[in-house]
Amino acid sequence: MSNTPSTLKYAKSDEWFDPASGKVGLSDYAQGQLSDIVFVEITVSVGDTVSAGQAIASVESVKAASDVYSPVSGKVVAVNEALADAPESINSDPYGAAWFIQVEGGKDAGLMDAGAYDADCAARAH
Amino acid sequence: MTYIPISPKERDEMLQAVGVKSLDDLFEAIPARVRFPKLNLPPALTEMEAASLLDELASANENVRSDLVSFLGAGMYNHYIPAVVDHILRRGEFYTAYTPYQPEISQGTLQAIFEYQSLMAALTGMELSNASHYDGATAAAEAVNMAFANFRGKRRKVVLSASIHPQYREVIRTYTQGIDLTVTGDDSAADLQASPEALIPQIDSNTALVLVQYPDFFGRVFDYTRLIEAAHAQGAWVCVIANPTALALLKTPGAMGADIVVGEGQPLGIPLWYGGPSLGFFTTKKQYVHKMAGRLVGETVDTRGQKGYVLTLTAREQHIKREKATSNICSNQGLMALASAVYLSVVGKSGLKQVANLCYQKAHYAASELSKLPGVGLCFSQPFFHEFALCLPKPAEEINAHLLEHGILGGYDLGQEYPSLKNHLLVAVTEMNTKEEIDMLVEVLKEALDE
Numbered sequence: 001m002s003n004t005p006s007t008l009k010y011a012k013s014d015e016w017f018d019p020a021s022g023k024v025g026l027s028d029y030a031q032g033q034l035s036d037i038v039f040v041e042i043t044v045s046v047g048d049t050v051s052a053g054q055a056i057a058s059v060e061s062v063k064a065a066s067d068v069y070s071p072v073s074g075k076v077v078a079v080n081e082a083l084a085d086a087p088e089s090i091n092s093d094p095y096g097a098a099w100f101i102q103v104e105g106g107k108d109a110g111l112m113d114a115g116a117y118d119a120d121c122a123a124r125a126h
Numbered sequence: 127m128t129y130i131p132i133s134p135k136e137r138d139e140m141l142q143a144v145g146v147k148s149l150d151d152l153f154e155a156i157p158a159r160v161r162f163p164k165l166n167l168p169p170a171l172t173e174m175e176a177a178s179l180l181d182e183l184a185s186a187n188e189n190v191r192s193d194l195v196s197f198l199g200a201g202m203y204n205h206y207i208p209a210v211v212d213h214i215l216r217r218g219e220f221y222t223a224y225t226p227y228q229p230e231i232s233q234g235t236l237q238a239i240f241e242y243q244s245l246m247a248a249l250t251g252m253e254l255s256n257a258s259h260y261d262g263a264t265a266a267a268e269a270v271n272m273a274f275a276n277f278r279g280k281r282r283k284v285v286l287s288a289s290i291h292p293q294y295r296e297v298i299r300t301y302t303q304g305i306d307l308t309v310t311g312d313d314s315a316a317d318l319q320a321s322p323e324a325l326i327p328q329i330d331s332n333t334a335l336v337l338v339q340y341p342d343f344f345g346r347v348f349d350y351t352r353l354i355e356a357a358h359a360q361g362a363w364v365c366v367i368a369n370p371t372a373l374a375l376l377k378t379p380g381a382m383g384a385d386i387v388v389g390e391g392q393p394l395g396i397p398l399w400y401g402g403p404s405l406g407f408f409t410t411k412k413q414y415v416h417k418m419a420g421r422l423v424g425e426t427v428d429t430r431g432q433k434g435y436v437l438t439l440t441a442r443e444q445h446i447k448r449e450k451a452t453s454n455i456c457s458n459q460g461l462m463a464l465a466s467a468v469y470l471s472v473v474g475k476s477g478l479k480q481v482a483n484l485c486y487q488k489a490h491y492a493a494s495e496l497s498k499l500p501g502v503g504l505c506f507s508q509p510f511f512h513e514f515a516l517c518l519p520k521p522a523e524e525i526n527a528h529l530l531e532h533g534i535l536g537g538y539d540l541g542q543e544y545p546s547l548k549n550h551l552l553v554a555v556t557e558m559n560t561k562e563e564i565d566m567l568v569e570v571l572k573e574a575l576d577e
């Protein structure tokens with residue numbers, strides 16, 4: 001069973017958004033599906049404006065390569081530069097050390113709460 | 127026996143699934159009149175007749191092995207190829223241009239690629255190599271793609287030295303015509319006598335990549351260390367297009383700080399055979415491995431502790447990255463890469479150095495003898511490897527025609543691509559040219575000038 005903190009909001013494409021801090025990351029469910037993550041590249045920089053659904057990073061695991069999309073629209077105020085050197089932290093600490101970017105004034109266009117996201121993941125498993 | 131594995135029943139099921147009645151319905155979009163055009167072909171020949179006709183046609187070709195003495199280079203070079211290269215190349219286990227799609231089952235192919243990659247990285251002084259591109263020109267264009275993708279479109283300028291092979295510069299422009307990228311630095315007014323540092327003022331914070339050739343198209347050898355430092359100061363990458371034979375003698379581009387080293391692998395065991403197939407090598411720094419096109423084979427141990435080879439990384443390829451792939455190259459020149467790996471293994475480190483040294487010494491003898499002829503001189507004063515630009519008192523085209531009458535394939539007529547180098551001939555000399563041949567070239571060229 002994946003860990004889904006209730007303080008966060010979730011996108012169908014498996015990113016989390018913290019309304020308190022503006023940070024964005026990849027959910028515990030997503031990291032579990034990807035398995036061991038070996039490479040991450042954040043493709044936006046501080047100062048960029050992102051819109052919800054826009055690709056902000058790409059991650060590669062031993063199984064697959066996939067894109068990470070911004071769950072919200074807003075301005076990028078910080079990028080986790082340390083993440084590229086520790087891609088495995090997405091597996092070990094998806095809601096802590098492994099945040100991707102911080103977005104200011106993040107507008108949430110229909111994100112799910114933890115309960116709805118858990119239900120969504122459960123539905124996908126079948 | 128049939129080579130098409132589907133049965134009529136399966137075919138009908140598939141047709142039904144896509145919603146058409148017959149196979150012909152699938153070709154509806156093609157106008158009926160062009161579906162089976164009448165081909166104006168002569169009557170069929172028997173195998174014996176066809177073989178005889180092909181022999182007759184082939185005998186019209188002249189080649190550098192038995193017909194002509196060659197001093198033509200300009201990107202492709204006539205080197206000796208040990209017999210074992212061809213022998214290994216034609217083994218059934220290797221005789222395909224492709225890496226298999228279930229790669230780990232083909233350990234021999236993977237090992238060959240691993241050896242090729244290791245050899246190319248050592249030769250260029252870089253940390254890793256991919257499994258090859260089509261040729262030197264496409265490898266150079268891939269370097270541009272990689273740099274452009276690395277800066278994610280935030281740097282939109284590429285600076286080319288005018289002394290890069292003209293066809294490489296054309297291929298780079300062809301590759302990049304769909305993206306909003308400025309390719310500059312090589313306009314026809316560029317001063318060809320200038321040192322590489324003359325490019326520095328053109329490198330700015332919008333520059334993704336600077337490309338230079340080593341030795342350059344005119345055979346000249348420059349140390350690009352200062353240029354590379356200046357480019358790095360602006361945050362730009364530098365790609366060195368290198369001749370692999372020359373690298374056996376010269377300081378490696380890796381030692382100069384290059385970010386990418388590419389080049390034509392043909393001098394390493396691949397015949398000239400009228401222009402291809404050849405081989406593009408591509409090496410870079412370890413930190414850029416995820417940006418590199420193509421594939422990377424690694425050595426590992428299996429669950430029983432035995433040495434084995436795996437396809438370690440194919441991250442940039444289309445089947446992984448789909449539309450986000452930064453390269454369209456999924457294929458490679460596997461067989462040609464094998465030829466190079468076998469060639470390098472057979473001649474060895476000292477053998478390659480010997481080949482390079484012979485090229486260097488013979489080219490310098492030829493240059494010195496040729497420049498003694500009245501009205502003839504070397505166009506450039508900088509050090510050169512095995513190729514040099516000769517200034518003539520007559521059009522290079524006329525000289526070449528005269529040489530050909532005497533069984534000599536002359537040099538490359540530089541006036542074709544460089545308006546300022548009319549009457550200039552680019553002459554290449556390799557270990558294949560004997561002293562007698564060089565003396566004959568001097569003699570016949572003298573005759574052509576006296577005419």
